[in-house]
Amino acid sequence: MFRNKKIIYGAVVAILLIVTFVVPPSFSSRGKHLVCDGVAPMERTASSLGQRISGAGMALRGFGGLAERNRDLSLELVRVQTKLSQLRDIEADNARLRRAFEFREATPHYMIPCNVISRNISGWWHSVRIGKGLTEGIRKNHAVISPDGLVGKTKEVSQHTSEVLLVCDPACKISAKIKRGNIFGLLHGAGTDLRGRPIARLDFIDKDLEIKKGDEVVTSGLTNDDGVSPKGVHIGYVIKAEKDASGLYQYAEVAPSATVSLLDYVFVVTRKNREVKP
Numbered sequence: 001m002f003r004n005k006k007i008i009y010g011a012v013v014a015i016l017l018i019v020t021f022v023v024p025p026s027f028s029s030r031g032k033h034l035v036c037d038g039v040a041p042m043e044r045t046a047s048s049l050g051q052r053i054s055g056a057g058m059a060l061r062g063f064g065g066l067a068e069r070n071r072d073l074s075l076e077l078v079r080v081q082t083k084l085s086q087l088r089d090i091e092a093d094n095a096r097l098r099r100a101f102e103f104r105e106a107t108p109h110y111m112i113p114c115n116v117i118s119r120n121i122s123g124w125w126h127s128v129r130i131g132k133g134l135t136e137g138i139r140k141n142h143a144v145i146s147p148d149g150l151v152g153k154t155k156e157v158s159q160h161t162s163e164v165l166l167v168c169d170p171a172c173k174i175s176a177k178i179k180r181g182n183i184f185g186l187l188h189g190a191g192t193d194l195r196g197r198p199i200a201r202l203d204f205i206d207k208d209l210e211i212k213k214g215d216e217v218v219t220s221g222l223t224n225d226d227g228v229s230p231k232g233v234h235i236g237y238v239i240k241a242e243k244d245a246s247g248l249y250q251y252a253e254v255a256p257s258a259t260v261s262l263l264d265y266v267f268v269v270t271r272k273n274r275e276v277k278p
Contacts, residue, residue, distance in 0.1 A: 109230050109269045109270075110269070110270050111145070111267035111268060111269050111270070112132060112136055112137065112138060112267065112268045112270060113265065113266075113267055114130035114131055114132045114138075114162070114265070114266055114267065114268055115130065115131045115264065115265060116128050116129070116130055116131075116263055116264050116265065116266060117129050117130060117131045117161070126165070126166050126168060126169040126189070126191075127152075127155070127163055127164060127165055127166055127169060128151075128163075128164045128166065128263070128266075129161055129162070129163055129164070130144075130161065130162050130164055130266060130268070131160070131161060132160065132161070132162060132268070133157050133158045133159050133160045133161050133162045134157055134158065134159050134160075135159050135160055137270055138154060138157055138162050138268050138270070139154070139157060139270075140154055140155065140156070140157055141153055141154060141155075141229075142154045142268050142269055142270060143219070143229055143230055143233065143268070143269040144164045144266050144267070144268050144269070145230075145233055145258075145266065145267050145269060146258050146263060146265070146266050146267065148234075148257045148258040149233065149234035149235055149236065149256065149257040149258045150167055150174070150219060150233045150234065150235045150256070150258060151164065151166060151167065151258045151263065151266050152164050152165045152166040152167050152169070152172050153165055153172065153174065153229075154268065155171075162268070164266070166189065166198070167187070167189055167198070167200050167235065167236075167256045167258070168189040168190065168191060168192065168198035168199060168200055168256060169189040169191075170188060170189045170190065170191060171188075171189070172188060172189045173186060173187070173188045174186075174187045174188075174219060174229065174235075175187070175219070175220045175221070175222040175229065176202055176217055176218065176219055176220055176235055177217070177218060177219075177220045178202070178205075178211060178215045178216070178217055178238065178252070179215070179216045179217070179218050180212075180215050180216070181209065181210070183205055183206070183209050183211065184205075184220055184222075185202040185203055185204050185205045185251075185252070186202070186203050186204050187200050187201070187202050187203075187217070187235065187254065188200065188201060188203065189201075190253070197255065198255070198256050199239075199253060199254070199255065199256075200235070200236065200253075200254040200255075200256055201251055201252070201253055201254065202217060202238075202251060202252040202253075202254055203244070203249065203251045204249050204251075205241075205249055205250045205251060205252060206249070206250075207243060207247070207248060207249055207250045209250075211238060211241035211250065211252050212238065212241075213238055213239065213240060213241075214237055214238060215237065215238040215252075216234065216236075216237055216238075217234075217235045217236055217237065217238060217252070217254050218231075218232050218233060218234055218235055219231060219232060219233040219235065230269050234257060235254065235256060235257070236254045236255045236256040236257045237254065237255055237257070238252045238253070238254055239252075239253040239254065239255050240252070240253050241253075
């Protein structure tokens with residue numbers, strides 16, 4: 001009996017070696033599949049015999065049923081790890097929601113909470129779509145913020161959704177200032193840097209004013225459209241400052257603080273302010 005098993009096992013090994021190393025590249029994929037399907041029953045038989053022989057040997061040594069117990073323990077370990085991962089995700093979601101709630105309660109602006117339902121990933125997420133629109137009172141050019149700072153502003157608004165243009169998008173233009181010294185300028189998106197990080201640029205700054213790396217940039221509250229632009233909302237920090245090509249002004253590169261890749265919940269600021277709870 002054992003001799004027959006060895007013969008079968010040897011034949012299976014030989015066929016597999018031939019299929020793996022001898023079959024020329026020109027052999028059709030269909031032909032290879034036929035060969036593999038043909039040897040599959042022998043492979044299963046050899047595997048089953050091997051498992052039985054291994055099990056019999058373990059039983060003789062007093063380890064009967066160990067393979068089954070290992071299998072059950074492995075399955076239980078996978079289940080526990082999956083459950084632990086789910087609990088960690090829930091904990092992280094709760095922390096984000098708690099932070100968002102505290103932020104909403106502390107701000108003087110009336111804000112509409114919105115879920116991010118999709119992202120436009122062309123090089124970087126230059127826009128996101130949120131799940132509220134005209135029906136909830138959102139209009140074009142309303143500022144969109146998060147606990148980390150300014151996210152962008154609404155661009156296209158439908159009855160139940162809104163497209164949000166992000167701070168790093170070149171089409172997004174916002175009146176802003178460097179907080180230290182009230183240095184005003186026009187902020188617009190500059191895409192991403194070589195590392196894929198979002199970048200904005202504050203233009204038309206007086207060339208004689210001092211700008212330092214790390215200076216905070218906030219919204220100025222000034223606007224020339226019919227949107228809502230609250231004053232003093234954090235945008236980010238200055239990375240560097242240089243003279244522009246004309247030499248008449250200087251500009252500052254700004255790293256926005258609101259990391260879009262981590263956003264799943266934002267707030268749209270409307271015209272109406274409200275009283276902050278003490």
